[in-house]
Amino acid sequence: MNITFLSKDAYLVKDVFVNNLYDRTFCIFDLEGTGINVETEYITQFGGIIFQNGEIIREFSSLVKSPKLIPNAIEELTGITNESLINAPTFPEVYELFLDFCREAVLVTQAGYEYDIPMIEKHCRMYNLPLFDNPVIDTKALYANAHDELFDVFSTDYLINYYQIDDTDVPRHNALGDCILISRILQKILNEYANRNIWDYDLTAGLIVKRFLIPKMYLQDDN
Known part of the structure; x- marks a missing residue:
């Protein structure tokens, strides 16, 4: 996988190929962090689910000790507090557990090429x-690959609205809830x-995807 950030607005992803999409076991994962800027922020929660044939097989969730305090606004958004991280395991501990959880599964994320993977x-x-x-x-890229007539920020809310998905029963901005x-x-x-x-996910030739815009609240650090 090769990701090149072309500007603050778009990135190019290439050299990704997953064949036989409907026969795959997926590990859907999501992160929460102290903020969204990868260069300055840290992971506070790992979530994952094993997903196969349209069914959730098992779940994974863990807080992660952060070397940086969580800003108040992010605490309120995610429900993860600095106090809750005092006895949380370190990233190496959680990462080892996550790797054992996902094993050989194809990993799936939303906006992960621009946040979760770099983080x-x-x-x-x-x-x-x-x-x-x-x-x-x-x-995001999976959707964009099938909709080359569109060039927009394919956010979670965009895709929820497009596919008319019910999200009222899952906690948002919670790593496990977002995985679901x-x-x-x-x-x-x-x-x-x-x-x-379409049977394969083929980005070997490359695909340009529009990046998310960082909300102002993520740029504020009141600690």
Whole structure:
């Protein structure tokens, strides 16, 4: 997988190929952090689910000790407090558990090419750990690949509205809750792929995807 950030508005992803999408076991994962800027922020929660044939097989969730305090606004948004992280495991401990959880599954994320993957890469460098080599599907790119007539920020809310997905029963801005929501988005996109007779996720030639805009609240640090 090769991701090149072209500007603050878009990135190019290439050299990703997953065949036989409908026969795969997926590990959908999501992170929460002290903020959204990868260069200055840290992971506070890991969530994951094993998803196969439209069903959630098992779940994974863990807080992660952060070297940086969580700003008040982010505490309120995620419900993760600085106090709750006092006895949380470190990133290497949680990362090892996560790798054992996902094993050979295809990883799936939402907006992960621009946030979750760079954030994990940063933490792996910090702790001198190898990055996983599982293929990674970003549902933003998965959707964009089937809709080359559109060029928009395919946010979670955009995809929820497009596919008319019910999100009222899952906690948002919670890593595990967001994984469950991403599983619903993934299934809708896979259904659309099947209807279009698209069987593989093929970005070997490259795909340009519009990046999310960082909300102002994430740029404020009141600690």
